[in-house]
Amino acid sequence: xxxxxxxxxxxxxxxxxxxxxxxxxxxxxxxxxxxxxxxxxxxxxxxxxxxxxxxxxxxxxxxxxxxxxxxxxxxxxxxxxxxxxxxxxxxxxxxxxxxxxxxxxxxxxxxxxxxxxxxxxxxxxxxxxxxxxxxxxxxxxxxxxxxxxxxxxxxxxxxxxxxxxxxxxxxxxxxxxxxxxxxxxxxxxxxxxxxxxxxxxxxxxxxxxxxxxxxxxxxxxxxxxxxxxxxxxxxxxxx
Amino acid sequence: xxxxxxxxxxxxxxxxxxxxxxxxxxxxxxxxxxxxxxxxxxxxxxxxxxxxxxxxxxxxxxxxxxxxxxxxxxxxxxxxxxxxxxxxxxxxxxxxxxxxxxxxxxxxxxxxxxxxxxxxxxxxxxxxxxxxxxxxxxxxxxxxxxxxxxxxxxxxxxxxxxxxxxxxxxxxxxxxxxxxxxxxxxxxxxxxxxxxxxxxxxxxxxxxxxxxxxxxxxxxxxxxxxxxxxxxxxxxxxxxxxxxxxxxxxxxxxxxxxxxxxxxxxxxxxxxxxxxxxxxxxxxxxxxxxxxxxxxxxxxxxxxxxxxxxxxxxxxxxxxxxxxxxxxxxxxxxxxxxxxxxxxxxxxxxxxxxxxxxxxxxxxxxxxxxxxx
Numbered sequence: 001x002x003x004x005x006x007x008x009x010x011x012x013x014x015x016x017x018x019x020x021x022x023x024x025x026x027x028x029x030x031x032x033x034x035x036x037x038x039x040x041x042x043x044x045x046x047x048x049x050x051x052x053x054x055x056x057x058x059x060x061x062x063x064x065x066x067x068x069x070x071x072x073x074x075x076x077x078x079x080x081x082x083x084x085x086x087x088x089x090x091x092x093x094x095x096x097x098x099x100x101x102x103x104x105x106x107x108x109x110x111x112x113x114x115x116x117x118x119x120x121x122x123x124x125x126x127x128x129x130x131x132x133x134x135x136x137x138x139x140x141x142x143x144x145x146x147x148x149x150x151x152x153x154x155x156x157x158x159x160x161x162x163x164x165x166x167x168x169x170x171x172x173x174x175x176x177x178x179x180x181x182x183x184x185x186x187x188x189x190x191x192x193x194x195x196x197x198x199x200x201x202x203x204x205x206x207x208x209x210x211x212x213x214x215x216x217x218x219x220x221x222x223x224x225x226x227x228x229x230x231x232x233x234x235x236x237x238x239x
Numbered sequence: 240x241x242x243x244x245x246x247x248x249x250x251x252x253x254x255x256x257x258x259x260x261x262x263x264x265x266x267x268x269x270x271x272x273x274x275x276x277x278x279x280x281x282x283x284x285x286x287x288x289x290x291x292x293x294x295x296x297x298x299x300x301x302x303x304x305x306x307x308x309x310x311x312x313x314x315x316x317x318x319x320x321x322x323x324x325x326x327x328x329x330x331x332x333x334x335x336x337x338x339x340x341x342x343x344x345x346x347x348x349x350x351x352x353x354x355x356x357x358x359x360x361x362x363x364x365x366x367x368x369x370x371x372x373x374x375x376x377x378x379x380x381x382x383x384x385x386x387x388x389x390x391x392x393x394x395x396x397x398x399x400x401x402x403x404x405x406x407x408x409x410x411x412x413x414x415x416x417x418x419x420x421x422x423x424x425x426x427x428x429x430x431x432x433x434x435x436x437x438x439x440x441x442x443x444x445x446x447x448x449x450x451x452x453x454x455x456x457x458x459x460x461x462x463x464x465x466x467x468x469x470x471x472x473x474x475x476x477x478x479x480x481x482x483x484x485x486x487x488x489x490x491x492x493x494x495x496x497x498x499x500x501x502x503x504x505x506x507x508x509x510x511x512x513x514x515x516x517x518x519x520x521x522x523x524x525x526x527x528x529x530x531x532x533x534x535x536x537x538x539x540x541x542x543x544x545x546x547x548x549x550x551x552x553x554x555x556x557x558x559x560x561x562x563x564x565x566x567x568x569x570x571x572x573x574x575x576x577x578x579x580x581x582x583x584x585x586x587x588x589x590x591x592x593x594x595x596x597x598x599x600x601x602x603x604x605x606x607x608x609x610x611x612x
Binding site for chain 1: 240241242244245248249252422464514515517518519520521522523524525528604605606607609
């Protein structure tokens, strides 16, 4: 099994990973066993693999939700652990989309989208204006005041996508974004991500075990047992 | 949406938990307000006892910290009358005596011409007419307690007396007391020619400086004696000191229990909310902002709990004051200071209860917190 060399020379590098390892339980569980790759600015990358292959752990390291046990991550050439303000990095640079949406149940769709904006120097009126525009962009202009329990799964994920875009991040990280949805809603979510990629030129990394989801990406990294086993460039879907 | 909106929505969503926390704090604060107001009321009622009598200064023989000072010769009265600013001086004999099957009652022996009688209000019957008559007058509460009316006979120590009058006083302590003429009191307590207090009335307009001079004069002329003002005697009264200490101790325990309760509730809610904290961390909220959110929530609970507790404590004391068993015996003393103190304590409790969970919640790795479901 050879470690896949994953480079893309045509665009500047956004994220660079060198020999990432992540163990849990004092080393008894090895989730990542030396993973190296690069992601270029504006790329749409899918990380595909069966459960337990380490893809979600990898995504959490990319989103600075967790730190690697060893190895190095660089963002635009700067090492992650030297980024200084890790909260600001999470708030301004990364937009995270989760499989189970992770919306705050007591807050309306509009309020959920505003939550990340508290880290930006925007007044309340500006937060509201931006959140409204984002929800309209994901097709939920008529659901602003709805609480998450009153929304369908697909609608909740669209709120979560609007929230991920709240602070205009450099890249979107999506962890099984269609995992809890029926096939029709799943297709619409993927179409929305493709549209965001095309319209905003935003870098997107999607983790999935589903080959149909991975088809939307420009490049697919395949993982097994904590290693990247292959990578292939697909024909660009859109944009 | 503002930061405060999120805090309010968080509290409203967990309605039951918020209400239970508020109830927990309110019980603790209510207990503090009730107990402290009763202890202060007890002290204030003693001060009123002396001020209502028109007494400006009380002279006793310095003894150990027993509630009832030792008796001394009643001639000392004359020495005091000779001092400047003293208008009147009247010796009296006081003791706590167990009467029939009632608990101990304050029994006063007053001279027939003492100025002390003037502030009492006769409800029924008459005042004692001379020193040899074996009669007593009862305060309204004492009459209730001993179950006596005009004409009943009362056994006090070795003497049998007839109730000739029932009175009311603005001083709580006197309403529960029995008063007889000084010679009768001296006879039954076997303290002939002795008193244990001298109450003095000073000339109107006597300044604090003159009072201090008078105090020094008494200390030098009458060795072993000490003069107190009404306020001081209440502060030095062992019974009052014990009551205050007891009430502070009980309040302390109530507060401790309240604090543990608040801490437990907030802590449980943080463990329940690990997932939510994980979301907030993942979308980039600073730890300080999460800390502030949890802390503000618990402080807000402290404020509401404190206000409810102040109201509950006040109502509880008012209800107690009006129960048949306690009517006329207790009186709460409420002040702005007491309520401010209670509120400060409850806000402090809220902050303290929220601090540990807030720090703990905000220190988690987002990936770890997100695993909580």
